[in-house]
Amino acid sequence: MTDVAASDALPKPKRDLLPVLLPVMLALAMAPLIGSGSSWVTLTVASFAMGMMIFIMASGLTLVFGLMDVLNFGHGAFIAVGAYIATLVLLPLATWVQADSLMLNLAVLAPAALAAMAVSGALGLVVERVLIFPVYGQHLKQILMTTGGLIVAEQALYALWGPQIIPLPLPTSLRGSFILGDVAISKYRLLAMLVGLAVFFSIQLVLNRTKIGLLIRAGVENREMVEALGYRIRRLFLGVFMTGSALAGLGGIMWALYREQVHASMGNDLTVLVFIVVIIGGLGSIGGCFIGALLVAMVANYGGFLVPKLALVSNILLMVAILMWRPRGLYAVTSR
């Protein structure tokens, strides 16, 4: 046993870089299979953009679970609500959306995104207080309650907006793509990538460089200890839950613009995707969630290009493969 003096630096945690290499290796391995270089770049960019959008939606879910052991099966509802709120802003201001000016387009997109985040964040407050607060610590009831919440939200959207699909065209200046040589990169995907990276780095910054982030990370690791030190972790949790819901709303509007349509069933459909990402990444880990989202998007894009039939079950296969390798996901943060 080695002696450690109090003045010694703390031992550095061992960095686990293997999962980080996974998407890179996957992308490189796919290059010869796809053959043409330009399609490979297009597909890689597409999967990166899609991965970022999924990550935005999934990040809240994984933190909420990590911090409070609450799994929100109704997370998809926030995604759908975000998308619907965005239509409230974007459709009346259609002239600005159609205008061929980047400034005008962004001037209407920004408030739409903010409104979506605000409403889904507020909804998160209600859901946490009404549905999750009474059943803390009871997994079975949590799953049942939040599933019920998802149904109610979806049906309420149907009742308020009707069952039809609402088309949501992309702003004019975000359509089309940049052409570099023989590679086409869609403008909207570029924007999605930028937003996704911004969200990822802000979350990392908050988690690693602020006191709140320190408390959240400590709470994920050991909730009781943080409580014993006198911090009101429930309030912290409420904040994380609302942020997670707001991010889901942001993901919702981005996904709606990506698909150029809004439908109440999108929350339900995306829930499955988001769950797979969260499981792959390891429940509670932001980094794992990021990599998981990238992997899911890559498998969907490459798989869809190479073997279209496989795309139906590719997510499940990916999940099985990852869990065979690491049964608790890429990064197992919680001891639970």
Place this chain on the structure above:
Amino acid sequence: MMILSGDPPRSRVLSILLVVIIAALILTPVIFPGAKAMNVATKILIFAALVASYDLLLGYTGSVSFAHTMFYGIGSYAIAIALYSLGPTWTAVAAGLAIGLPLAALLALCIGLFSLRVEAIFFAMITLAVASAFLVLASQLSWLTGGEDGRSFQLPELLRPGTILIPKDWFGFAVNGRTLTYYIIFVACAAMILGLLRVVNSPFGRVLQAVRENRFRAEALGYRTVFHLTYANCIAALVAASAGALNALWLRYAGPDTSLSFAIMLDILLMVVIGGMGTMYGAIIGAAIFILAQNYLQALMSVASNAAADAGLPLLPGLLHPDRWLLWLGLLFIFSVYFFPSGIVGRLRAGVRPST
């Protein structure tokens, strides 16, 4: 008491309710031979068995599965595909069962071994993912499953409505192939429910309940909890697949909407919670009440919706529209999970003191 495996209803009201429901189900072909009443009664029977098998998972082991409709669908599709491709013979029915049931059990085994090692939450998420992949698969592989349209097929001669077994002038009511199918379903579902009652009251069932209450402790007592949970998962899958096969036989059709959709999963969850988790009798009560309400209350909703529209009220017509039936179900679901976690049967049983 042998047939009930020593687990009687233990409440007078509950016993009366059960007797009424079962008597009504037995007599339905005699009293209400109409198509709608027969369909409702069959649905109650099949769902009672399906919900009972789900209760084995949810109520007795405490694990939430979202893949139960998948097994139900496997049973349905196995029968449908077999009868569709082999023609309307009994061999085809046997082949469908011989393929569908083991397939369901095998899949349940894989899912169980894979995901029951860890927390309940993990199991719930994995089953949700697998079930949704299966739904997509079933609607895309149209050469096999008929895609969104599903598969319609012909029944063996004996079970067809045109086959008159006992003409009407003998006893005053006709017994045709349809009636025979109904009673086959009745006997099969009753056998499955009684079998499940036997399972939960066996030592094996006790272990399941121990796992539900405290998994760590059950493990410490020397029970291999993964084995028990996986076993229960397989039994539930087998019963669900059988119920699916019966449903296909009754409808002469299998498709994504009638056997795989998420809405059915929700119905099952709701029936378990309304009837009472962890009580096999809850399945019968829950299924009967829910399906009666589903079939006859929706008409009421449409009346209310029209009335609200005539009165010029805003929003209300949309909320009361019969298509929004799930909205109210969802609310009911949340309320019952929160306020009546033990369901109707739990309530009724709590009302009586244990008589010694």
